[in-house]
Amino acid sequence: MDKPNLSVSFQVTPQAFSSRCYVKNPHPCYRPPKEDVKPPRIIDAMRKAARENAPSQHPLWRIAPRYHAMTHELLGNERAMNLHRARAVDAILECLAAHVNIVTGKVYMSLAQISDACGLTTYNAAGKPCYSRASRAINEHLEAIGAVLCERIWDDTTASYIPNIIWVTELFFVLIGYEYGKYLSAQQQQLSWENQKLRDAGEGPITLTEARRRAKTEHIRRAFDYRTKKLARSKQRRQARKLE
Known part of the structure; x- marks a missing residue:
């Protein structure tokens, strides 16, 4: 008599994985706020590079020194970037590439x-x-290795703090x-064009530093x-509630 087969075969489905996933959106990706707007060619090329080259897998992450974003102290060796953080980094880099100013490097x-825009926002019960x-x-990643600089200004x-001013660097x-080099060429070309507009308006040209x-x-x-x-609106609402 054959012994009954007590083994139970099962297949792990994507739903099973998603139910154990600790992030809200395990596959973030950048989506332009205005899909119908055609960006300049260099912005389109930079965004394409960020989307196709998997920046989170670049060897730079393993060799570049890392500094604390606030104290600027040198940090120790970083452990491997987990999958969800890597996906977030990739989505954010494409977003930054799409919204950086060619002349100033400001995002x-x-x-x-x-x-x-990257689908990384979560919401609480309220x-x-x-x-x-x-x-x-x-x-913890982009600013730590110096790919971006974030200026924090106190109010x-x-x-x-007011919203950070984000600048991209060469490491970006x-x-x-x-x-x-292509970016630098486009930067000089764009600056020349903007200076021409200033001359036409009767003003003097500016440098990159001034820009x-x-x-x-x-x-x-x-x-x-x-x-x-915003403070004025809040004050008006408080006064209105007192009159009710």
């Missing part, structure tokens, strides 16, 4: 916008957004696999204007 996106997954990928009015182009200074000043001005208006 025209806030952390919240980057997180939303519907409040959390951007920690994107923040950790930027601060005494709200006792908090190394990671995404885009030739830095970056103006970009930083405008970023700060916009941030403080937004916060001033």
Whole structure:
């Protein structure tokens, strides 16, 4: 008499994996906020490089020194980047490539916008957004090795920092696999074009340093204007509730 087969065969399905996954979106990817807008050719090429070259697998991660984002102290050797963090890094790098200003190297996106565009934002039970997954990928990896620089400016009015100013560096182009020399050529060409517009308006030409200074000043001005208006709206709502 044949013995009954007591073994139970089973197949692990993608649903089984997803049920054990500790992140909300295990496959983040960058999606442009405006799909119908055609970017300049260099931006399109940089984004394509970031999308196709798997920046999170670059050897630079294993050899580059790492520094703490706030204290700037040298950090020890980094353990291997886990799969979910690597996917977040890849999505964010494509996003940065899509929104960097060619002249200044400033990324025209806030952390919240980057997180939303890459599908990294999560929400608590009250519907409040959390951007920690994107923040950790930027601060603990991209900023730590110097691929981006984040300027943090304190606002005494709200006792908090305004949205970081994010600048890309030469290492950013190394990671995404885009030739830095091509970027520099495009940068000079774009600066010449902008200086021509300034001359036509009766102004003098500017340098790259001055262009970056103006970009930083405008970023700060916009941030403080937004916060001033937000505080004014909050004050009006409080006064309205008192009158009810």
